[in-house]
Amino acid sequence: MEVVVIGGGPAGRSAAMEASQLEAEVTLIEKDKIGGKCLHKGCMVVCGLNDVAKFYLDSQNYQKQGMISEIPEINFSEVTKRLRDTTGKIKKVLEFETHSTGVEIINGEAHIQKDRVVVDNKEIPYDKLLIATGSRAKIPPIRGVENAVTYADLPYLEDLPEKLLIVGSGVIAAEFASIFSSFGSEVRVFCRSQFLKMLDPEVKEYVIKNLLPGVDITEGARVNEISNEGLKIAQQTVEGQVLLATGLTPNSEIAQNMVKIGDHKEILVDSHMQTSNPCVYAAGDVIGGVTNTPISRMEGVIAARNACGISSTMDYSWTPQSISLYYDVSFLSPQDHQAGTVATIPGSAGPGSFWRVLEGKTGLTKVSVDLDEGFITGVSSVSPSSRTNMAYLAKMIRDGYKAPDFDDFLEVHPSTDAVYKLLRFFGEYI
Incomplete structure (x- = not known):
């Protein structure tokens, strides 16, 4: 063969x-x-x-x-x-x-x-x-779009942009907005539709407030033209380096x-x-x-x-996903969203978040569970460890684990994982 x-x-x-x-x-x-x-x-x-x-x-x-x-x-x-x-x-x-x-x-x-x-x-x-x-x-049909850069150009930049104008609303836009605003660039994000629409609304609010605090985000914006000096939206010209994050x-x-x-x-x-x-x-x-x-x-x-002749099928259910910001923003939900009873708690203090306790910025965890059947119907977590935790949780859910199964779950301490705490909480009511 x-x-x-x-x-x-x-x-x-x-x-x-x-x-x-x-x-x-x-x-x-x-x-x-x-x-x-x-x-x-x-x-x-x-x-x-x-x-x-x-x-x-x-x-x-x-x-x-x-x-x-x-x-x-x-x-x-x-x-x-x-x-x-x-x-x-x-x-x-x-x-x-x-x-x-x-x-x-x-x-x-x-x-x-x-x-x-x-x-x-x-x-x-x-x-x-x-x-x-x-x-x-993906290069959108905007006049002067050749004056913009994309993610592919960033590893070759010599100078840190003083002002960065990001056109886009998804993961790429959020990640580079976080990075460059942290470096000291003045960052603005222009979204044609809703910013980070894949996130739970409460999680999105936490992200914008606590992880993108210096970033100006404009939703429903339509960019008309891009130049070496910046971009034009409606009748307003905004100066800065334009970065396309449009898919x-x-x-x-x-x-x-x-x-x-x-x-x-x-x-x-x-x-x-x-x-x-x-x-x-x-x-x-x-x-x-x-x-x-x-x-x-x-x-x-x-x-x-x-x-090679071995029958195998791709399963996209319960796909763990994340956004790389100061804390990882990870989320897990089935392809067809299911309703459930929701509980939310602040993130745990631990490695990567200990020195943010005094600011009250340790993250956020949110879980939804079907109390009648015990099925986990959605998880979102903002924490230093959420990316790793979410991968294993996705595997456990696909294998049939329910909220009560976490009653004897032992975490490795110290950890910033708060998901198991909520699942134990739900398990008491099922």
């Missing part, structure tokens, strides 16, 4: 390694860098910048409380340089890991023919093809003439990650839907298994 995977990001790399471990002959083609958008332009970039932002905010807090005498200065050009150095080193680790499973990696741009892929005049035949070409920043566009052009493409340029697949062409599978951002790294990895694994 010869399997060719196009794209070396989370979906493609996971698919290639899975197929190789299932004894297929696997060739992975990547035209840029192994690791894809996540490592070099997306989540890991946010992770690196966010670590520096948290350190800077903590330093300000420690100085305010009289525990240190000076606040360190940020050398922004050195931050972005070290960021690129670090992602480059991680790339080498990923290459070694991929090679070690028996995958052949080819660098170059792939062109698909009927039963083969061509890279630099080299023909690579395949029995099954897996497309994991990811996505790119993602799937890189599906490579498959335009061989599989069905959706209205948003996504490659259409079934629950087995199979396209309209029975020999072709697709996974990751190129198929749209929930675009995050764990989902892409799982889609890649599912696609590889099916391509």
Whole structure:
């Protein structure tokens, strides 16, 4: 069985390694860098910048409380340089890991023919093809949009923007608003619709008030024009560097003439990650839907298994998601929202939140439960540990755990996880 995977990001790399471990002959083609958008332009970039932002905010807090005498200065050009150095080193680790499973990696741009892929005049035949070409920043039809930057440009910035104008309303907009406002930039966010509409309203209010306190957010804003000086909204001109955070566009052009493409340029697949062409599978951002790294990895694994003759189905229920701010903002709900009885408590003091107790800013946790059946129907948590906690909680809920099952739950202390406290509370009434 010869399997060719196009794209070396989370979906493609996971698919290639899975197929190789299932004894297929696997060739992975990547035209840029192994690791894809996540490592070099997306989540890991946010992770690196966010670590520096948290350190800077903590330093300000420690100085305010009289525990240190000076606040360190940020050398922004050195931050972005070290960021690129670090992602480059991680790339080498990923290459070694991929090679070690028996995958052949080819660098170059792939062109698909009927039963083969061509890279630099080299023909690579395949029995099954897996497309994991990811996505790119979505560029809205705004006059002068070429004057704006996107997330892909941020790792190469030399100077910290004095004023940053973010166009967008989702996770990317919130994360960069948090990072750059923490660094000292004057940040404004312009949303065509509602800001962070995926969040519970109470959680959203907490986020805006406590985690984005210096950020000016305008909802229902329509940007008319972008220039080197800033942007124009209605009749008002606002000065600053414009950053587009208006979503993602799937890189599906490579498959335009061989599989069905959706209205948003996504490659259409079934629950087995199979396209309209029975020999072709697709996974990751190129198929749209929930675009995050764990989902892409799982889609890649599912696609590889099916391509190798092992029936496997993708399950999107209870997908844990998060936003990287000073505290992680994590949330979990089924695809079809279910009602339940709701309880909310402040976040716990502990690692990462202890020195915010005096300000009353330790986070927030909110849980909803169906008291008749004991089913957990929704969870939101703002805390330093919520990202990790939410992943395990999602697995437990999928496996049938109910609120009363947490009666004998033992946490590792000290912890900032407050979810189990609420579930114990609900368990007493069920």
